[in-house]
Amino acid sequence: MTAIMDKLAFYFQYPLVRYALIVSVLIALCSSLLGVTLVLKRFSLIGDGLSRVAFGAAAVAAAFSLNDDFLMVIPLTVICAVLLLRAGQNAKIKGDAAIAMISSGALAGGYLIMKLFPKTSNVSRDVCATLFGSEKILMLTKTETWMCAILSAVVIAIFAIFYHKIFAVTFDEDFSAATGLRAKVYNSMLAVVSGVVVVLAMNMVGALLISALLIFPALSAMRVFKNFKAVTVCSMLISVICATLGILISIVAGTPVGSTIVVVYAAGFFVFGGAGIITRRG
Amino acid sequence: MKRLLSVILCVVCALLAGGCGGSETKTPPEGGGEGGVDVDLTAMSKTVAYAVINEIMANPGDYIGKTVKINGPYANEYYDKTDLYYHYVVIEGDGACCIQWLEFIRNGDHAFPEDYPPQQEKIQVTGVFGSYDELGVTYYYLAADDMTVLA
Numbered sequence: 389m390t391a392i393m394d395k396l397a398f399y400f401q402y403p404l405v406r407y408a409l410i411v412s413v414l415i416a417l418c419s420s421l422l423g424v425t426l427v428l429k430r431f432s433l434i435g436d437g438l439s440r441v442a443f444g445a446a447a448v449a450a451a452f453s454l455n456d457d458f459l460m461v462i463p464l465t466v467i468c469a470v471l472l473l474r475a476g477q478n479a480k481i482k483g484d485a486a487i488a489m490i491s492s493g494a495l496a497g498g499y500l501i502m503k504l505f506p507k508t509s510n511v512s513r514d515v516c517a518t519l520f521g522s523e524k525i526l527m528l529t530k531t532e533t534w535m536c537a538i539l540s541a542v543v544i545a546i547f548a549i550f551y552h553k554i555f556a557v558t559f560d561e562d563f564s565a566a567t568g569l570r571a572k573v574y575n576s577m578l579a580v581v582s583g584v585v586v587v588l589a590m591n592m593v594g595a596l597l598i599s600a601l602l603i604f605p606a607l608s609a610m611r612v613f614k615n616f617k618a619v620t621v622c623s624m625l626i627s628v629i630c631a632t633l634g635i636l637i638s639i640v641a642g643t644p645v646g647s648t649i650v651v652v653y654a655a656g657f658f659v660f661g662g663a664g665i666i667t668r669r670g
Numbered sequence: 671m672k673r674l675l676s677v678i679l680c681v682v683c684a685l686l687a688g689g690c691g692g693s694e695t696k697t698p699p700e701g702g703g704e705g706g707v708d709v710d711l712t713a714m715s716k717t718v719a720y721a722v723i724n725e726i727m728a729n730p731g732d733y734i735g736k737t738v739k740i741n742g743p744y745a746n747e748y749y750d751k752t753d754l755y756y757h758y759v760v761i762e763g764d765g766a767c768c769i770q771w772l773e774f775i776r777n778g779d780h781a782f783p784e785d786y787p788p789q790q791e792k793i794q795v796t797g798v799f800g801s802y803d804e805l806g807v808t809y810y811y812l813a814a815d816d817m818t819v820l821a
Contacts, residue, residue, distance in 0.1 A: 399718055404725055414682060516768065523763055526721030529728075541682050548675035617671050624678075642715030 392640060399639055407533045408525045412631045412649075414540035415592050416601065418585045420627030421547045423602040424609070424620050425558045425578060434472060435602040437487035437494075438586040439595035441468045443518050444498035446590075451505035458535055458587070466583035468494075473579035521594030521646030525635070528591060536588050543581055550574065555616055592631070593646035604653035605630070611657075611664030630656045708736040711761070712794060720763040723770045726799070730810045733799045738812055740772060741794040741820060744787050751805065755782050759795050759812075773811040792820040 399405045426434060445464035449457035472486055481489065502515055517524055528536065547554065556564040557574045565571040589598045609622035634649030641648075709726070711719040723740070726733045745758045758771040774795045780786070787793060797812030 398713070402718070402722065404721055405718065408721075417678065417682075523717055523721045523724070523768070526718065527724050527728075537682075541679065544675060544679050544682060548672055548679055551672050551675065620671065621674065638717050640715060642717045645717060 395640055396636065404526050404528075405639060407528060409632065409635055411528060411533060411536045411540075412525060412592055412635045413628055414537060415585075415588045416605075416627040416631035417624055418540050418543040418581075419589050419598075419601040420605040420623040421544065421620065422578075422581055422585050423604075423606040423627075424616070424623050425554060426582065426602055427606040427610070428558050428616075431473065432603050433484065433487050433599065434469070434582060435586055435589075435599040437472065437491040438465050438469055438583060439590060439598040440491040440494040440498070441465050442587050442590055443595045444494035444501070446518055447498035447501040451501050458532070462584060462587050465587050466580050469579040469583035469586070470576055473575060473582065517594070518590070519594050519596045520644065521590070521592060521597065523645055524590075524594070525592050525645055526639075532591070536591065539584050539588055543585060546577065546581060550577065554578065558616075593649055597646050597650045600650040600653050601627070601631075604650075604657050608653075608657045608660035611660045612667055626656050626660070627653075706737055707739045707796065709733070709738045711738065711740045716762070720761055720768060720770065723761045723772060727770060727772075727810065730799070730801065734801065736799050737796065738799050739794070739796045740812070741792065743790045744793045744819075745771065745789055746782075746786065757782075757786065759793060773809065774814040774817070775811050776814045776817055787819045794818045794820055 426432060442461050442465045445461040446457050448464075449460040452460070454460055468490060472490065499515060553564075553569060553574050556567075556569055557571050557578070561571045561575065564574075585602075586598055589601050593601060605623040605627035606619065608626050609619040613619045613622050630652045631649055634652035635645060637643065637652065638645045638648035709722065711722060714722065719740075726738070740759050740761070742762070743760045745760050747756050747758070748754075749756060756773055757775070758773050761770045761772065762768065763770075774797055776785075777797075794817070795812055795814045796816045797814035799810065800813050801808050801810050803809075
């Protein structure tokens with residue numbers, strides 16, 4: 389144990405490790421907050437769809453040689469999120485079909501663009517890093533670190549300010565609208581937040597594993613708790629603990645960051661699943 | 671709940687001010703390493719070593735003059751425009767797709783191929799990080815005092 393603590397102390401001398409941990413915790417907080425709402429609104433797979441859009445947008449940004457791809461990735465992902473979440477209910481192509489269509493289309497388009505207009509000579513590395521995260525969280529530039537931190541703070545602030553409205557829109561959009569709440573506005577706000585959180589989370593676990601960050605904490609908390617507030621608080625705690633553990637394990641053991649974090653989230657789900665069974669029997 | 675989220679927001683802002691603030695660069699702590707080594711990649715896990723080498727190559731100016739210790743498979747490459755062989759330590763990331771090459775030039779007289787191991791042989795190199803210009807391009811390398819073939 390002392391050896392591990394010494395090892396961690398050694399790694400924490402490096403600012404890139406400290407930044408990675410701070411950004412991971414912030415992203416974990418945001419994704420857990422959003423995850424509860426998305427699971428309850430039955431939009432669990434939207435993270436997958438949006439992450440593929442973000443991948444496609446990153447490929448376009450690379451083709452245009454944009455130094456800061458956030459400038460292209462965030463707006464494009466947010467636009468798709470708004471289209472999916474707002475139009476999802478009334479569109480001719482509904483919910484899961486629209487997500488599947490956008491998801492596969494953006495992934496294929498992104499890969500094609502990366503192959504035709506490669507940013508570096510090693511396309512497979514770029515694709516691998518974007519899809520699985522690789523060590524991307526440890527390689528954030530200062531600007532990216534600040535962007536992640538500020539956007540995370542904005543997402544948390546939105547949830548803090550509009551908590552009751554989000555609660556209402558999550559459970560019954562039509563009833564909320566009937567009571568005079570501008571449900572469409574809050575739905576659009578949730579869509580924007582979803583887009584931003586997905587882009588941030590891509591740095592942590594890559595495009596293919598984002599759903600885990602959104603879904604596991606909420607589902608784990610729902611095994612034990614049954615009300616919105618308790619589930620949200622528990623989900624935040626689970627997410628922060630799992631993300632911290634995951635990143636520390638991968639740093640010390642040298643395992644892939646994204647998959648280690650997701651496996652820890654999955655382990656957390658089984659622990660809470662067990663706790664839920666025990667609680668119900670008790 | 672609103673109060674809790676507000677508290678979290680305050681903590682986040684404090685974290686940002688403490689963790690990311692100031693004029694701190696992303697360079698490692700000054701030269702306190704073992705045997706005068708500033709950046710010892712051999713003591714790091716694969717994940718962190720790859721991230722650090724990436725950081726070194728992304729911001730080479732911050733590392734010029736620092737002593738770096740590194741290990742990994744040896745590789746060489748012949749470049750016909752200069753008619754020279756170049757020698758590298760290869761650093762692999764956690765995924766099979768991510769690889770960084772760091773060039774090293776051994777101090778003293780060393781003949782090629784007699785004084786170099788076969789490709790892919792694991793080596794350890796300690797040297798001072800520096801740069802040189804060739805054909806109008808700046809390259810970064812380790813001026814290696816020591817190159818050991820690892821068993």
